[in-house]
Amino acid sequence: MDTENSYNQALDYLYSFVDYSLKHSSELAKADFNLDRMFALMDLLGNPQNQVPIIHVAGTKGKGSTSALCAAALQAAGYTVGLYTSPHLLDYCERIQINGAPISHEQLVELVAEIKPAVLRVPFLTTFEITTALAFLAFAKYGANAAVFEVGLGGRLDATNIVTPKVSVITSLSYDHTAVLGDTLTLIAGEKAGIIKQGVPVVSSPQKDESLAVLERVAKLKNAALTLVGRDVKFELVESSLEGQTFNVQRLTFRVPLLGSHQIENAATAYAALKASGIPISDEQIQKGFSLVKWSARFEVARRDPPVIFDSAHNQDSFEKLRETLDAYFPDKKVYLIFGASEDKNILAMFAALKPKIQKIIITRADHPRALEVDQIQQLANQAGAESEAVTPVKSALARALELSSKDGSIVLSAGSMFVTAEVMSAWKNNK
Numbered sequence: 001m002d003t004e005n006s007y008n009q010a011l012d013y014l015y016s017f018v019d020y021s022l023k024h025s026s027e028l029a030k031a032d033f034n035l036d037r038m039f040a041l042m043d044l045l046g047n048p049q050n051q052v053p054i055i056h057v058a059g060t061k062g063k064g065s066t067s068a069l070c071a072a073a074l075q076a077a078g079y080t081v082g083l084y085t086s087p088h089l090l091d092y093c094e095r096i097q098i099n100g101a102p103i104s105h106e107q108l109v110e111l112v113a114e115i116k117p118a119v120l121r122v123p124f125l126t127t128f129e130i131t132t133a134l135a136f137l138a139f140a141k142y143g144a145n146a147a148v149f150e151v152g153l154g155g156r157l158d159a160t161n162i163v164t165p166k167v168s169v170i171t172s173l174s175y176d177h178t179a180v181l182g183d184t185l186t187l188i189a190g191e192k193a194g195i196i197k198q199g200v201p202v203v204s205s206p207q208k209d210e211s212l213a214v215l216e217r218v219a220k221l222k223n224a225a226l227t228l229v230g231r232d233v234k235f236e237l238v239e240s241s242l243e244g245q246t247f248n249v250q251r252l253t254f255r256v257p258l259l260g261s262h263q264i265e266n267a268a269t270a271y272a273a274l275k276a277s278g279i280p281i282s283d284e285q286i287q288k289g290f291s292l293v294k295w296s297a298r299f300e301v302a303r304r305d306p307p308v309i310f311d312s313a314h315n316q317d318s319f320e321k322l323r324e325t326l327d328a329y330f331p332d333k334k335v336y337l338i339f340g341a342s343e344d345k346n347i348l349a350m351f352a353a354l355k356p357k358i359q360k361i362i363i364t365r366a367d368h369p370r371a372l373e374v375d376q377i378q379q380l381a382n383q384a385g386a387e388s389e390a391v392t393p394v395k396s397a398l399a400r401a402l403e404l405s406s407k408d409g410s411i412v413l414s415a416g417s418m419f420v421t422a423e424v425m426s427a428w429k430n431n432k
Contacts (some may be wrong), residue, residue, distance in 0.1 A: 007105035010112040011092055019127035033157035035123050038314040041133050042162060042237050048140035052082065053279055054163050055148045058155040058192045059171025059316050062205060062266040065258060065295050066171050069270035071117040073289030075099050075282040076144045082133070082139035082147035089296055089422040096135045100294065103138055112136055117318035119297070128152055132159040146279060158192020166277040168195045168202045168224070171269060172262070173211040174317035175346070189214035198222050201276040205269045206230035227272050234270035237261060242301060242329060244291075252283055255291045259299045260325035298422050299325050302428060306405045307333065311415040314341065316349035322415060323354050334359035338399040339377065340394070340420035342370040347377060350416065351384035359410045361388040364397035366419035392421055395427035 042049055057067045063086050073085040081099055088094040093102035103111075111134045118133075119125055125401050132152070139147050149165075151158045170192050175183060189211040196202050196215075202224045206214050212228070219226040227233060238246040244257040247264045249271050256267050267290055274281055299322070300310040307330060313322040326335065335357050351361070363377045374390040381388035391397040403414040414424040 003106050003109065006109040008061045010109045013116075014127050014130060014371065015111055016200050017125055017127045017130060032087065033154075035157060035159075035162055037125055038129055038132070038162045041118055041122045041125065042136065043130065044121060045133060045137060048161050049136040049230070051140045052144050052147045052164040055146075055273055055277055055279075056160065056163055056165035056195055057148065057165055057169040057171065057273075058158075058195045059169070059205065060152040060174045060188070060192075060315070062171035062206070062269070063150050063319070064312075065168075065263060065266040065298055066169060066205075066270045067148045068295040069258075069290055069293050070169075070249035070269055070273055071097075071148045072100070072272055072293040073270065073281060073286040074148070074279065074329075076289030076292065076410045077285035079141075079146040079279075080097065080144050082135065082144035083149040083150075084135040084139075084147070086128070086152050087418055088130075088196070089418065090426055095131060095226060095398060096138050098139070098142055098144055103142070106370065107138065107142070108134070111141070118424055126159075129159045151192075151195065154191040154194070156191050158195075161195055164197055165195075165200060166279055167273050167405050168197060168200055169204075169269065169273045170195070170207075170215060171204065173207055174315060185210040186214055190218075193218040196224050199224060200226065200415070201225045203227045203269060203276050204229065205265055207285070225276075229265065229268045229272050233268055233272045234263060235336045236320075237264050240328065242304065242362055252287070254287055256293060257291070258295060259301070259329065260321060261328070262321045262325075263298070268339070297418070297425065302425075306409045307411040308402075308405075309411060309413045310421050310428075310430065312418050312421060313350075313415045314345060314417055316346055316353055319350040319353035319415070322356055326357050326413075330411060333357075333409070334412050335413040336404050337361045337416075338364060338397050338401050338412065338414040338420065338424055339416040340364045340366050340374075341377065341416045342368070342419075343372045345372075345416075346369075347372075347380045347416075348384055351381060351386055354415075355384060355386055358386050359408075360404065361386050362401045362404075363388050364392050364394050364399045364420060366394060366417055366423055368417075368419040371417065371419065395430075397429075398424050398427045 057063045074081045083097040138222045149160045297310045297312045302308045363374045391400045414421045
């Protein structure tokens with residue numbers, strides 16, 4: 001059987017389990033999240049999660065970028081680095097990377113075959129739990145000697161939270177997945193702080209007072225030394241352009257290709273995490289790694305004139321940061337926003353955050369069971385006082401936005417849902 005057939009069968013197998021990323025928020029809120037299944041599964045696999053030093057990253061926003069920055073620095077230091085993130089954009093294997101490259105389809109097939117007997121012995125496993133176990137297995141099997149794991153949802157009961165990491169990292173906290181994590185920053189911070197382990201150092205991005213109070217309390221309880229970026233680790237922007245950003249952290253100068261002031265915060269957090277981890281790495285190696293980092297769909301400028309930008313903003317806080325970034329790099333341009341979202345998002349708040357930049361919203365729907373219908377989003381656009389039109393499928397929405405942009409030079413921007421942005425990126429790639 002050829003590799004692609006085997007790969008598709010492996011994906012069918014993974015998706016045959018409960019996949020909460022495809023479930024509605026009401027079902028997600030009732031989900032039985034606990035770590036017992038993961039511990040049982042990993043025990044059957046020989047506990048590969050204990051074989052590699054790990055940096056563990058939770059947060060509402062910035063956790064993917066911070067994870068990618070940590071992994072790039074470790075790779076520059078000569079480590080063979082595993083990076084586990086979710087969701088993927090275009091290919092499932094993007095979730096499990098070694099030295100910046102997704103594992104091959106052949107390797108995923110091999111790993112799935114290896115894990116099946118153990119999975120049979122643990123009832124009620126989910127797709128995410130099995131995929132997380134595949135990542136631990138992959139990094140042990142393919143020679144990783146350092147790894148970075150991004151939390152999927154929350155922290156306390158997330159499948160990744162079976163590790164005793166070298167450092168626990170908590171990036172910027174804001175409102176998201178409130179049906180599961182709670183509707184106050186105190187509750188959300190409590191879930192995220194669940195990754196803090198006894199005696200393991202913890203690094204936090206700058207936080208609102210309400211969140212910080214929780215992190216400080218849990219860190220003290222766990223005897224975990226807390227480093228707060230912005231207070232204990234100072235950072236400042238030096239220069240920013242579409243080529244990248246130069247900034248100082250603790251009087252050292254760094255450069256990243258990632259755009260937006262929030263990425264400076266993420267880089268400072270990654271630097272502090274690497275230093276707190278105790279994994280041997282020099283400042284020069286971190287500087288080199290940061291300068292080479294790649295992380296798709298984070299204010300990714302695919303074309304400059306007229307601009308086409310792919311972004312992963314999907315809550316109010318990230319839309320506010322997106323508007324700030326647009327103001328910084330394209331102060332005089334409006335946007336045609338290609339927008340779709342899942343049903344549990346505060347869409348009105350997202351539109352309000354970006355409204356000063358919006359020329360028109362091109363509302364569309366990703367091929368995803370949690371995606372909200374276009375007519376419901378259009379009602380919200382009307383409430384927000386934003387001009388809109390509905391265009392499906394996503395590739396037609398991109399074509400429409402490009403057509404409008406060609407007439408007035410406005411920005412084509414995809415944001416609101418990773419699933420929509422993934423489909424926009426795929427359509428853009430196929431049209432080039």
